[in-house]
Amino acid sequence: MRRYDAADPDFEGAFTALLATRHGGGERVDAKVADIIDAVRHQGDTALCDYTARFDRLTLDADRLRVTEAEIAQACGSVEPALLAALDLAATRIEAFHRLQLPSDLRHQDAAGLTLGLRWTPLDRVGIYVPGGKAAYPSSVLMNAIPARVAGVTGIAMCVPTPDGILNPLVLAAARRAGVSEIYRVGGAQAIAALAYGTATIAPVDRIVGPGNAYVAEAKRQVFGHVGIDSVAGPSEVVIVADGANTPDHVALDLLAQAEHDEMAQSILITDSTAFADAVAAAVQRLLPSLPRAAIAGASWRDFGAIILVGALPEAAGLVNRLAPEHLQLMVDDPAPLFRSIRHAGAIFVGRDCPEAIGDYVGGPNHVLPTSGAARYASGLSVHDFLKRTTWIKAGAAALRVVGPAAVTLATAEGLHAHARSVSVRLPPPEA
Amino acid sequence: MRRYDAADPDFEGAFTALLATRHGGGERVDAKVADIIDAVRHQGDTALCDYTARFDRLTLDADRLRVTEAEIAQACGSVEPALLAALDLAATRIEAFHRLQLPSDLRHQDAAGLTLGLRWTPLDRVGIYVPGGKAAYPSSVLMNAIPARVAGVTGIAMCVPTPDGILNPLVLAAARRAGVSEIYRVGGAQAIAALAYGTATIAPVDRIVGPGNAYVAEAKRQVFGHVGIDSVAGPSEVVIVADGANTPDHVALDLLAQAEHDEMAQSILITDSTAFADAVAAAVQRLLPSLPRAAIAGASWRDFGAIILVGALPEAAGLVNRLAPEHLQLMVDDPAPLFRSIRHAGAIFVGRDCPEAIGDYVGGPNHVLPTSGAARYASGLSVHDFLKRTTWIKAGAAALRVVGPAAVTLATAEGLHAHARSVSVRLPPPEA
Structure with missing residues (x-):
């Protein structure tokens, strides 16, 4: 100190x-991670099973990658009631606070006669990564999955490594309470690759969130652009x-x-x-x-x-x-x-x-938060991370006559003549 | 077709x-960009002037990196009035629509007696990259800068390369209309490095937005984490x-x-x-x-x-x-x-x-939008990109008695005993 x-x-x-x-640097694992992603993209479930045998000492067939309903039910049954009650109180409070964050659509008609709007839509499918072993925190499962469910995401796939095959019952109970739709016993960069690109067993997602080690962080960086990711926590x-x-x-x-x-x-x-x-x-x-x-x-x-x-x-x-x-x-x-x-x-x-x-x-607020000074420009996880905005414009011929000429002027100045003509062709001819 | x-x-x-x-791949420029960023971090303005001489055929001293008020005024004076009027109509409409997007803070007192909230705060400083030459679109200056200003960002630094020293008057006029606070005649990866890390002339920013070539895109990727970036447009x-x-x-x-x-x-x-x-x-x-x-x-x-x-x-x-x-x-x-x-x-x-x-x-809505299928998980530029959320919790001893025991239970289950004790030490001792 x-x-x-x-x-x-x-x-x-x-x-x-x-x-x-x-601002520390970590181990460089770029090349190893690129190899893992490549293997999962090309060999799918086979690669997942190979890596799981190698890294988690767990031999699986592809049909065992997904944790079954029976396993989840059994795990939840093994958690003591006081712990389930605490988990439920946490989940209820997190859900209530995140529900307050749900944004409203916009719709605005302006003086020129255009109607402008903004519509929020939930993502279709998201992936939640949960680290294995001691760092498998049930509270993080709640904090990552509940905002997605509140946002309206219907497909929430969770990947968690199970070293030596050991499932953490409280993590499974948290996943069930949070509304996770599928759980896969896969970890590391291979899990991120599977979530991003899909395999026969794991359908691809649109965004991946959740903490992980250096391999997981680098894999998220590498799949970014193909899918969305959250920021890398320090x-x-x-x-x-x-x-x-x-x-x-x-x-x-x-x-x-x-x-x-x-x-x-x-x-x-x-x-x-x-x-x-x-x-x-x-x-x-x-x-x-x-x-x-x-x-x-x-x-x-x-x-x-x-x-x-x-x-x-x-x-x-x-x-x-x-x-x-x-x-x-x-x-x-x-x-x-x-x-x-x-x-x-x-x-x-x-x-x-x-x-x-x-x-x-x-x-109630989220515990996934920006680190290492990123709070200067970034925010904690919220329902916003699982929604996206589509803006829209509705215009008729009358409205186009009001705003169209300025668009023609600007497009012409920028040298984009098809842009200009796509507007001017719809305007009445200039007076003689 | x-x-x-x-x-x-x-x-x-x-x-x-x-x-x-x-989903195409581009030229690999990682190593070249890393060298440029390194040079700017260590040699500051000197590196900026060197690269500007080499890439833009423009010899500058450091005190000429910033475009002066006189140059901006002169450029604006040279733009024909019809064009300035079109720019103004566009800016006014973009501003009005983005103002509708400003989100509201949350404040909520719950049954347990905790007050929970969410506060939006603008970023302090942002950087806007504008490509040079023919791709220097004044409309993009408006679309990138106006949401920042509407969000409440006070420092908006713009970098634009000026090949052979030629300034685009309409770009400067757009920057002035949009409320850009500083303009620098620097482009490429060196501009991104200067915005991210700062030099004697250019104060560092918290987030960088705006389109650019492969070097600019790669530089944004490399400075991400030190500052925020927008997504890379396809x-x-x-x-x-x-x-x-x-x-x-x-x-x-x-x-x-x-x-x-x-x-x-x-x-x-x-x-x-x-x-x-x-x-x-x-x-x-x-x-x-x-x-x-x-x-x-x-x-x-x-x-x-x-x-x-x-x-x-x-x-x-x-x-x-x-x-x-x-x-x-x-x-x-x-x-x-x-x-x-x-x-x-x-x-x-x-x-x-x-x-x-x-x-x-x-x-009125933004024209900076997700490409290559990223609309599955991403949104167009908006005021949200220039604000961040801080959540907050206010609790007193009475509220802690309601929710504290569940936190102690969960922290203990996660093996985080200092977490548990930081709560239990504030609770009344359990009844005998």
Whole structure:
């Protein structure tokens, strides 16, 4: 963990360096991924089964790629009722909030007599990638699939690797609750290739979302253009702006909750109180050993953690906007002025009793959010990602007489004479 | 031009082949572009001036990279008033339609006592790329810049190459009318690199939009993640669904307007009348020689043009949805049923007197649209591309008691114990 003081004459340079730590490069896997995609495009299910045997130590025939209804029902039956109830509360809340986001079509008749409109249409089919093993989070299944279903997507295909054949019952229960229509036990770049191009078993989709390792991310990059993709997520981050009136243990646990995601995660506290900064730093060290994921959280806090001391809390807004964090907690007496001056953040958690973990599970807004400063230009996942806009224009001869001549003038100036004539041929001849 | 008959037993195979013609590959320029980006990142303005001398035959000092206010004023003064008036009509209409698209923030208090919200914020700075030479279309300047300004973006930087130093006055006039804040005479991958990473002269932006050649497209791909980009446009396309009651010359000119864009453009007519199909095909051949861009339009029509005969017009909807065209014209007596059954199209033009060229210039909706079937999952440019969403949650202790326990249950099931404890530490202790 590094400590910074905004009053320090070297602060600007140190803060700029902190910003730069977040753009890391990963392993180059371009060529390997290109080979996998090529194999799936040409050999279809056979390639899927080969890769699954090789990477997941699971021997399958093509007719076993899809998880059966019986397997899903059995898995759901094995989940304890309290867990199913928690999953249902989360799903219900996520669904309700995403339903509020559904946009309305536009239809507008203007003075020239043209009717203009914009229509939202759901995608036909989407693919949801779910990482295997420990990173198979049922909450992510809800967060990726529910917006698609709320948007009106009818075909939601999920791919999840099952190393050694082991299915995660809670992931299957989440998929069923979220309205996933098909589940395939395939992972990695081969799953992305199958979703993008289709095989005999897996019908192709129009857009692929969901987190994954370096192979999955690179495969999404390579199939982009043939299908839509979501943006590639980097390490998770939280910035907490907190005054000295908070309970240090609460803030320490909020910082550690982010840090336990992975060694590259970043937790930053911005405060105006030196004493509080010291207390939180001490609380982090005291609480760390009690965490099952202490090794991961400890490495994250050591390498990427930061505490920034500011002279006054309003100064925090400028720093937050430069960080453009994925998650932002505002733990101050009157958060409204800070809230208004924040321009760039994926999601904001307002209040001393609103830890970011609420947003990960049961708040309602999506937990798939822009990382590494992408909140400057990007948004979290929403129903918008599963809808597209078609604009339309309706014009008759009278309306064309009003706006047509300007189109002819501009098309002619651009040297596009067929454009100009396609309009002028429909206009009355110029007066003699 | 190829002709197809949906009643033909081989139609399905032929139509599938037609769909496949639209996914072409281009020149591989990855390595060259990576070198250019690297040079701009490390040498800044010096690299921009070097490349501009080499590629545009224009020797500049860094302080001449930016087009001055005096140059812009002079250029605008040289444009004839009728052209400025046409530009103004187009800009006014584009602005009005895009203003209708501005989304509203959400704020919702739920039964559990949480307040949930979604706030739209404009991007700080965007970059607009405008191709040089003949492809420098003032209409595209309007279509790219106006949505940004309507969204509330305050910094709009435009890069346009000026081969041999020649500025296009109408492009500068369009930029001024659209509210572009800075114009730089830089093109190619070097312009994209400068917009993404910044130089001493050009401040970095958060998102880059606008069409360009293979170098520009590849550069956008390479800077994606550091900044946002728009999608890479392929050749332009139109599908016209027309009954036999249309004037063949009108439809022929509409097809040719698309074809004159470039040799790879695609124009497709779907009709239920053999006689009309014959008449349009003849009209295209008769009208072609009279076009200044006859060579381009002729090659496009010869290589990619198509006429598809269907037994009845409602059949057209299924074909259109598989084509997911950039532009769709519906030239039939009652377009409403067809309109309703179209799921995938970038923009739709309804009526016999609503040629696609209206949408290119003065309709109001954007002319930057998804190509090559991307309308299955993507949308045309809009104010949404220059805004991002921040979701937020406000909760107090009472609300946390309602939803917190489910979050603790799910976090524990996912093995994220710091997540669970960040919530449970704020809950009252369980009853004894």
